[in-house]
Amino acid sequence: xEVDLKKLETENQNVNTMNIDTCTSEEIVTLINNExxxxxxxxxxxxxxxxxxxxxxxxxxxKGGHLYYIGxxxxxxxxxxxxxxxxxxxxxxxxxxVGIMAGxxxxxxxxxxxxxxxxxxxxxxCKEHNLTKDDVLVGIxxxxxxxxxxxxxxxxxxIGCPTGSVACVSDSQIGKIAKYPIxxxxxxxVVTGSTRMKAGTAQKMVxxxxxxxxxxxxxxxxxxxxxxxxxxxxxxVSRAKGIIVKATGCDKETAEKLFEEAxxxxxxxxxxxxxxxxxxxxxxxxxKYKGHLKEALLSLK
Numbered sequence: 001x002e003v004d005l006k007k008l009e010t011e012n013q014n015v016n017t018m019n020i021d022t023c024t025s026e027e028i029v030t031l032i033n034n035e036x037x038x039x040x041x042x043x044x045x046x047x048x049x050x051x052x053x054x055x056x057x058x059x060x061x062x063k064g065g066h067l068y069y070i071g072x073x074x075x076x077x078x079x080x081x082x083x084x085x086x087x088x089x090x091x092x093x094x095x096x097x098v099g100i101m102a103g104x105x106x107x108x109x110x111x112x113x114x115x116x117x118x119x120x121x122x123x124x125x126c127k128e129h130n131l132t133k134d135d136v137l138v139g140i141x142x143x144x145x146x147x148x149x150x151x152x153x154x155x156x157x158x159i160g161c162p163t164g165s166v167a168c169v170s171d172s173q174i175g176k177i178a179k180y181p182i183x184x185x186x187x188x189x190v191v192t193g194s195t196r197m198k199a200g201t202a203q204k205m206v207x208x209x210x211x212x213x214x215x216x217x218x219x220x221x222x223x224x225x226x227x228x229x230x231x232x233x234x235x236x237v238s239r240a241k242g243i244i245v246k247a248t249g250c251d252k253e254t255a256e257k258l259f260e261e262a263x264x265x266x267x268x269x270x271x272x273x274x275x276x277x278x279x280x281x282x283x284x285x286x287x288k289y290k291g292h293l294k295e296a297l298l299s300l301k
Contacts, residue, residue, distance in 0.1 A: 008143055008169045010195050014188035032190050032197070039201045042184050043209075050206060053138070053164040053180040054213040060136040060162060061218060067097045067211075068129060070152045071140035072116030074196040075166075075203060076101030077108055079140050082207040088236070090220040091228030097211060100125050102148040119151025126152050133160035138210070140165070140203055142195035144172025144183070153177045166206050168199035182206060219292035222247060227267035227293060240266045248273045267293055275300055 017031050043050075057067050069079025080099030087094050101107050102122070103115035115121060131137060137156040139149040144167030153174060156163045165178035168186045175181035186202040189195060215221065220228045225247055231237040244255040247270045255269070262269035262279060271282040274297055289296040 008145075009185055009187055010142055010168055010189060010199050011193050012188045013192050014190060017190045020190065035187075035190050035198055036201060039184075039186055039198055039205065042186050043202055043205045046182050046184050046206070049180070049182045050209050051213070053182065054210060054217065056162050056164065056180055057136050057210060057214045058217045060134060061096065061214065063134060065132070065134035065136065066095060067214070068100055068126075068131060068135060068137045069098070069140060069207070070100040070122065070125070070137060070149055072102035072107075072146050072148050073111065074200045075140040075142055075146070075149075076103075078200060078203050078207060079138075080108060082204075082211050086211055086215065088230050088232060089226055090215040090218075091230050092215070092220070098129065100129060100152075102146075116146045116148045119147040119154075122148040122150070122152035123155040126155050131156060131159065131161055136162045136164065138164040138166065139174050139178060140207075141172075141174055142168040142199035142203065144169045144174050146174070149174055150177060164210075166203055168195065168202055219290060219295075222267065222270065222293040225266075227270060228291075229266060231264050231266075237264075240264065244269050244273070267291070271296060 016035065020028055020031055023031065061067060069083055071079050076099065080101055083097040083099040086092050086097040107115060137152060139153045141149045150173060153163050153165065154177060157177065163178040164180040164182065165174040166182045167174055168184055170183055170185050172183055175183050184202040184206060186198040189197050191197065225243045227243060229236060229240055229243065231240040241255045241259050243266045244250065244258055245252060250273060258269035258273055262272055267286065268279065268282055271286055271293060272279060275282060275285065277285065285296045286293065289299065
């Protein structure tokens with residue numbers, strides 16, 4: 001069945017870039033930058049919907065569920081990217097936030113655009129990941145009409161799994177299916193239909209908000225410091241020690257000592273310094289407050 005693209009804002013021609021093929025390099029990048037500058041305001045209009053989905057994600061993760069992103073093409077890759085960044089940044093298990101993509105892992109680096117046309121494939125991929133009612137599934141599709149995502153969302157609804165969606169058009173098909181829809185109308189692209197551009201930027205901004213806000217709500221941030229960062233390389237080791245210094249005001253030498261004593265766990269090191277408790281006692285305190293460092297420290301005042 002032929003797809004009618006006329007109703008999709010992302011497929012309309014942008015009057016501001018009609019002559020882009022005759023522009024200089026600087027003129028081209030200026031036009032792109034001008035269009036990109038409109039994306040943040042489009043996202044702003046959806047903040048209440050984004051926050052509502054964050055609340056659902058936090059609720060599901062707190063009871064041991066998982067956050068699954070599902071999409072095809074650029075949308076799927078962005079979901080994968082957001083999921084991959086959560087473990088090193090916030091110290092969560094890799095299975096807590098997961099990207100599912102039409103065409104599988106290979107499609108991350110080699111386009112398999114036809115894979116998006118199968119709703120059944122979306123269902124099968126959800127089943128392979130053992131999606132349950134305790135999880136949350138977020139479907140991502142710039143056009144809002146990708147069959148692969150539609151199939152996955154319908155299946156999730158059937159099993160009682162909360163569903164969200166991120167589309168870049170109004171009145172999207174996935175928005176009608178998802179229980180918590182987000183529709184960021186990013187408008188016409190610089191190159192007509194190239195939704196890896198403004199639509200991709202909009203989706204990236206929304207996914208940043210969903211994961212970051214959820215992790216903050218789960219106690220993975222103290223003040224604005226990523227205290228659960230995993231120091232898996234030299235840069236992150238330096239960052240972890242710097243976090244201890246910033247959070248406590250101690251000197252570098254003290255931070256390095258605390259870092260080692262706390263098994264290279266910045267949050268635990270800060271708790272030990274601020275409370276004077278042993279490693280075991282500080283860990284028990286953090287466990288009592290489910291990893292929320294500020295709440296744990298305030299409880300002792």
